[in-house]
Amino acid sequence: MNINFMIIVGSIIFLIGILGVLLRRNLIIILMSIELMLNGVNLNFIAFANYLGDVKGQIFALFVIAVAVAEAAVAFGLIIAFMRNKDTFNIDDMTLMKG
Amino acid sequence: MDLYSFFIYLFSFMSIVFAIFVIAVKNAVHSAIFLIFTILSIAGIFFMLNAEFLGAVQILVYAGGIMVIYLFIIFLIKLEEVGGKRRNAFLYIVSSLILLLVAGEIVYLLIKRASYPFPPPTKFLDLKTFSDVLLKNYVIPFELASLLLIGAMIATIYLARKRT
Numbered sequence: 001m002n003i004n005f006m007i008i009v010g011s012i013i014f015l016i017g018i019l020g021v022l023l024r025r026n027l028i029i030i031l032m033s034i035e036l037m038l039n040g041v042n043l044n045f046i047a048f049a050n051y052l053g054d055v056k057g058q059i060f061a062l063f064v065i066a067v068a069v070a071e072a073a074v075a076f077g078l079i080i081a082f083m084r085n086k087d088t089f090n091i092d093d094m095t096l097m098k099g
Numbered sequence: 100m101d102l103y104s105f106f107i108y109l110f111s112f113m114s115i116v117f118a119i120f121v122i123a124v125k126n127a128v129h130s131a132i133f134l135i136f137t138i139l140s141i142a143g144i145f146f147m148l149n150a151e152f153l154g155a156v157q158i159l160v161y162a163g164g165i166m167v168i169y170l171f172i173i174f175l176i177k178l179e180e181v182g183g184k185r186r187n188a189f190l191y192i193v194s195s196l197i198l199l200l201v202a203g204e205i206v207y208l209l210i211k212r213a214s215y216p217f218p219p220p221t222k223f224l225d226l227k228t229f230s231d232v233l234l235k236n237y238v239i240p241f242e243l244a245s246l247l248l249i250g251a252m253i254a255t256i257y258l259a260r261k262r263t
Contacts, residue, residue: 004210006148009111013118013137015198020122021229022194028127028172029155032134035165036118039141042153058150059237065153065160066244070251072165077258078139079172084262089176 006047014040027082027089031075038068107147114140127173131166138162149224 013036019034042061049057079089088092100108117137121130138161143152233241 004110005107007205007209009144011113011202011209012115012193013141014118015202015205016115016118016122018201019194019198022197023191024122026127029122029130032130032169033122034138035134035161036121039161040136042157043141043144043233046148046150046153047151050224053224055224055232056100056102056109058153058224058229059233061153061154062233063240063244065156066248069165070247071159073251073255074258076168076172077255080175080259083176 003047003051006051007044010040010043010047012040013037013043016040025090025092027079027091027094031072034071035068037066041050103147107144110140110143110147114144128170131169131173134169135162135166136228138166152229 017033017035017037017040020036021030024030025028042064045057045061045064049055049061082094105172114137117133117140120133121137124130138157142154142157144164145151145157
């Protein structure tokens with residue numbers, strides 16, 4: 001498989017994730033965009049592992065998935081904690097730390 | 100075009116289209132469903148690229164575990180449209196500038212600058228070498244990952260508990 005094609009696909013998914021983080025206002029969709037970015041990175045790891053015949057890329061992709069699970073769980077806790085205090089999920093209203 | 104290339108192109112196209120839908124649709128539940136479709140398409144690419152174990156992990160853990168967490172979050176909150184003022188044009192311009200910058204950097208560094216002098220794979224990537232390397236050479240990061248998960252679990256319970 002052509003490695004440049006897989007790099008481009010992974011980069012496009014990563015850039016879509018960046019665009020979602022920058023443009024959407026819903027906190028949950030922003031977290032989903034971060035998952036998209038992690039998936040784009042994983043795609044690059046797998047493509048290079050296949051290209052080089054080296055299994056280390058797959059191992060790093062496995063660790064990326066583990067970190068994504070931890071991130072989703074902590075985000076869940078943060079959202080519940082935020083829901084107790086405020087009633088909104090618009091990130092434009094999250095201005096508690098504005099100086 | 101043989102069947103292998105056809106499936107790679109099909110799954111790549113599907114993953115990109117569904118990823119665009121994830122950030123384009125209004126409803127958060129639809130967004131989560133499209134993210135599940137994206138993850139399944141990427142799992143298909145993993146199967147095509149000799150990463151069967153990671154494809155299975157992607158389906159079981161990502162599509163089955165993480166997305167259920169996200170759907171739980173969506174069902175727990177009051178599912179109302181996130182309103183507020185529209186993004187102004189300045190933010191769109193800055194976002195597209197950042198996007199173009201990162202895209203240009205990726206194209207320049209990864210495709211134009213870098214050269215990959217390695218030959219096509221000589222070793223076959225099977226599950227046995229994967230588990231050998233993971234549980235022999237990378238056993239300490241493997242255990243640290245379990246510590247990370249326990250830390251994340253404790254942090255979530257601490258954050259989400261009812262404060263008295």
